[in-house]
Amino acid sequence: MGEHNCYTKDMAECIKKKAYELWEKEGRKQGCDMQYWLRAEKAVKGQAKQ
Numbered sequence: 001m002g003e004h005n006c007y008t009k010d011m012a013e014c015i016k017k018k019a020y021e022l023w024e025k026e027g028r029k030q031g032c033d034m035q036y037w038l039r040a041e042k043a044v045k046g047q048a049k050q
Contacts, residue, residue: 011044011045011048014044015037015040015041015044016040018040018043018044019033019036019037019039019040019041020036021040022036022039022040023036
């Protein structure tokens with residue numbers, strides 16, 4: 001999936017895609033939805049600040 005351009009998309013959609021990317025990359029571990037969301041949110045917001 002790669003990096004997401006959050007300047008042209010809704011921030012929540014970017015976070016959702018990043019969380020899914022992390023979930024897939026780490027073996028689709030069940031029951032960790034919130035952890036993936038929070039990690040993705042941090043990554044996307046950090047990227048948007050740059």
